[in-house]
Amino acid sequence: MSSTRRNLARLAFCAAAAAVVLVLAVAGVRAGLALILAALLGSAAGLGAAWWFLTHRGVQRWLAGVVVVLAPLTVTVFYAQQRLLWVVILFGVLWAAAVAAGRRALAEPGDGPQEFETPAPRHPYLIMNPRSGGGKVERFRLAERARELGARVHVIDEPDVDVAELARQALRDGADLLGVAGGDGTQALVAGIAAEHGVPFLVISAGTRNHFALDLGLDRDDPSTCLDALTDGVEVHIDLGLIGDRTFVNNASFGAYATVVQSPAYRDDKVGTTLDLLPETLAGQNGPQLELHVDGVTVTGPQAVLVSNNPYATADIAGLGQRPRLDQGALGVLAVTVHGTADAARLVGGRGRSRSVLIRTSTTAVVEATTPEVPVGVDGESILMPSPVTCAIRPAALRVRVPRRRPGVPPMLPEMDWTRLRRLAWASRRD
Known part of the structure; x- marks a missing residue:
C-alpha cells in the first residue's frame, strides 16, 4: 500500500476533525451544535425544494425555486448575525480539503488497455462533420491536415447523409x-462497421462532449493531435456495447432522459422542454413504465436506467463522467428509483443510494416497457426501440488506433467512503 495514499487518508480525517472542532471551539459546544444543525436543516430544505421544483409546475415550482435560493441564504445570514461568517468559510475550506484528500487517497491506480504495435494504415478513410463541436473541423483544419497525411476525407456537406453507407463503400x-x-453517435455507428470488418478505427475528438475520446485518453482540446495516429500510432482493443442490433460506445439511457430528448421541441429549447416534461416523467406519468432485469434482479418502475459500455465511476449516477477502463468485458448497469422528496434529498446529498440506486456489472441487461416501443437515448441520440430491449457487451470487439503520445485517461476520483478511508488511514505499512 502506498504511503502517500495512507498519508492522504490521515490528512482527510485531520481536516474533517479540524472543521468540526473549529465550530465547537469558537461558538461553544451547545451553540456550535445549533449552528451545525442549522446548516443541515438548510441543506435538507434546499435539496427537498429542488426536487419539488423539478416535479411540479406553475406557482408550486416557482415557490420551490424561491426556497432553493433562500435556504442557503438564510443559513448564511444566520451565521453572519452570530458574527461567525468567517467560521463558515473556513469550515467549508477545511471540509473541501478533507473530501479532496480522501477521494485522492481512495483512488486506485489503474493501467490502460494493452497497446499493440501495428503498421500504419495505407488507405485511411475519414468522415468529418463540419457542424460538430461548434465547427472544430474547420477551426483546426482537420480535413486539410488529414489529406496531407495521406487520408481520403469525406466532409459531410449536406443533411441526411447515410454515414454507414459511406463507411461501407470506403471499405x-x-x-x-x-x-x-464528429459526435459520439456518429462515432458509434462507424465503429460498429469497423468492428464488423475487422479494420482499425480512428477517433478524432471534434464533438461537443467527446466522452468516448476522454475515456480513450485522447486530447479533447486539440483534435488535430488525434491525426498523429495515422503516422505514429498504436492499437488498443476495447469493448463495444450492443443494444438490439445497434452498437454504442458510451451508453444507452432509458426513462427520464430518453423521454425528454425524444420530444421534437428538445433540440430548439433544451432547458424549457426538460422543465416542461420532467414533472410527469419523474412521477412515472409521462412515458412508459420500465422494468429492468439484470443478474436475476428485477427493478420495477425506475425513473431512469443507464446501461454503459463498461462501468462509470460509482459516484457518477448520470453517466456524465468517465470510465476507468473500456476493456473489462462488462456493462455498467444503473437504475434510479425515487419515491418522493425524502429519497431525492438523500440521493442528491449522496446518502441513501443503496435504497434508491441499483448498481450492477453484468454482460447483459434487459429493459421492458408497458408500451410496444420505448424511447432510448443511444450515445446522445434519441431513437424508439421495440420492447423488450436487450443490451449486451462485445468484448475486445473494436481495434482503435490512437496516437503513441497522448494525454491518457485522467485519474478517476471515487465516491467518498469514510469506512474505507478509515481502514486505509490506519492500515499497517505491511498491508
Missing part, C-alpha cells in the same frame, strides 16, 4: 482504416 474501395471527426 469496398479498399480502405484499411475508418475514422470519424
